[in-house]
Amino acid sequence: MKASERRLIAILAVLAAVCGGAILSQSLLRKQRELERRTQALELKQMEATAMLAEADLWKARLEWMRSNQPAMTSDSQATQALLDEMLAAAARHNLVVQKKSLHEATHQSFYNEVGATLVMEGDLPDFFRWLHGMLSPESFRMVSLLKIAPDAQDKAKITFTVRLNRRHSTALTAVDDSQPKEGGSL
Known part of the structure; x- marks a missing residue:
């Protein structure tokens, strides 16, 4: 090489x-x-x-508060009707005129049950916001999922409100007692 x-x-x-x-x-x-x-x-x-x-202690306290304060449902229809009655009573106290009302089907999730109702109301803006503020306290477990505010076509001093209010309930049913065996069956 x-x-x-x-x-x-x-x-x-x-x-x-x-x-x-x-x-x-x-x-x-x-x-x-x-x-x-x-x-x-x-x-x-x-x-x-x-x-x-x-933050574990804080979240445990929040969970305990929620378990002790969140209302339980007896039935879908009773819970929905109770929500609607509360909405109508509060609207009357705040001088709001209800033009239309509708109930919504209850939804069931793993951690809560939710009922809802929609109202179309007419009134003064300050009265509406007082009504809304009273409806949305944390202890009530209510929330707004739809809100439309428009001036009334005939009377410019009045406002038309469309609001859908939902209420969340715990998943436990209060009126049902499942601890007793049913006829012809066992636990």
Whole structure:
């Protein structure tokens, strides 16, 4: 083998070693970035867990308040009618004229049951907001899912309101006693 051939082989070997080193270093840098990303994600999860543990007593107190204060439903129709009656009584106290009313089908979720009613009312804006403020106290578990406010076409001093109010109940039924075996069956 000639000297020039040996030099060529040596240059090829050095070039292969440099290329191999570059590829290996790129791979190691990718792995290092992935490990750093995972480390940051774990640190973030640890901070979130620490914050949640620090707030655990607060959330336990909130859950206990909700369990003790959220009303239970006796039936869908009774709960919906009770909500509508409360809405109508409050509207009368605040001098709001109810033009239209409708009940909505109850929805059942894993953590709550929800009933709703929609009213179309007419009256003064301050009276409406007093009515709305009174209807939305936290203890009542009511919320507004639709609100439209428009000036009345005939009387510009009056406002027409369309409001859908929902009330959330606990999933426990109060009127049903399932502890007693039913006829022809067992628990």
